[in-house]
Amino acid sequence: MVTISDIARLSGVAKSTVSRYLNGGSVGGDTRIKIEKIIRENGYIPNSFAQSLKTKRPNIIGTVVPRLDSYASSRTLMGIDEQLLALDYEMMILNSDRNPEREVANLYSLARQKVAGIILLATEISEEHITAFQKLQVPILLVGQQYPGIYSLIHDDEQSAYDLCQLMLKKRHRHIAFLGVTEKDKAVGIGRKKGFIKATSEYKDVKATCYETGFGIEEAQIKAEEIIRQDKPTAWMCATDNIALGVLKAAHNLGLSVPDDFSITGFGDYEIAGIMHPGLTTVNFFYQETGRTAASSMFKLVNGQLVEKVMHSQYKIIERESLDIPLGV
Known part of the structure; x- marks a missing residue:
């Protein structure tokens, strides 16, 4: 690995001169050209972390x-x-x-x-x-x-959940299960559930039940199979796309069809959501744009x-085949 000492020796200048150049200090034109040439020829990459500490x-x-x-x-x-x-x-x-x-x-x-x-x-x-x-x-x-x-x-977990649930209600679902996660996670565990409860509470004829599982697909699958055996919701709002995949797998294991037997929605719009069958109706949170805003x-x-102390990212509901009007309605 080429070091600053190597660059100094090959350039015929002092190590301090190379260091000054790398840190943006004043270096004569000819010396600068000479150092830049040696750096290019030897593929030297400065240690940005060390530089930031020194400067x-x-x-x-x-x-x-x-x-x-x-x-x-x-x-x-x-x-x-x-x-x-x-x-x-x-x-x-x-x-x-x-x-x-x-x-x-x-x-x-x-x-x-x-x-x-x-x-x-x-x-x-x-x-x-x-x-x-x-x-x-x-x-x-x-x-x-x-x-x-x-x-x-x-x-905007609460508002996006409210909007997604309203879409499910407009599709005439009146027996909806929310499959969420621990409330220790305030965003996913509380915010999305609050939006679900707020939307369903606006309708007198809705049976809405909240359940809890883990973040993993297998955990969600096991929990969903247990719920399906005890109850028959016509639609599921899942707190994440992974949980939605677990419910879809449960449907397959029990010989049920989505969306004929029940509809499924999620949050995240993972890449698989658009290529799986049926395509998953979900909330896209524009994660990459969120990262750019954070930076x-x-x-x-x-x-x-x-x-601003509190900033909100954008979201969009992506409607796909996993959400439909219940059969017989």
């Missing part, structure tokens, strides 16, 4: 994600990376694997590494999170969750510019 101008944004195999997380990360690159910043990613304790530990780890700011795709906000927010002397932006006094970029907002924060 006391950190250009690294730490990002904590709940899991690396999540469609929502990966798309959001793509947007963050794309925007930070345009702003001449870089991203450092730490994975919490849906472990709140590890998530908090990652916040402290990034702060110790002197990142300019931290974007947190949080699963929940615990007392430990709050303590970290108060202790760390670094700008923090929450994505997907909200906490008073902390900059937050949230998906732009963090850039403003670290540069002392004004940012």
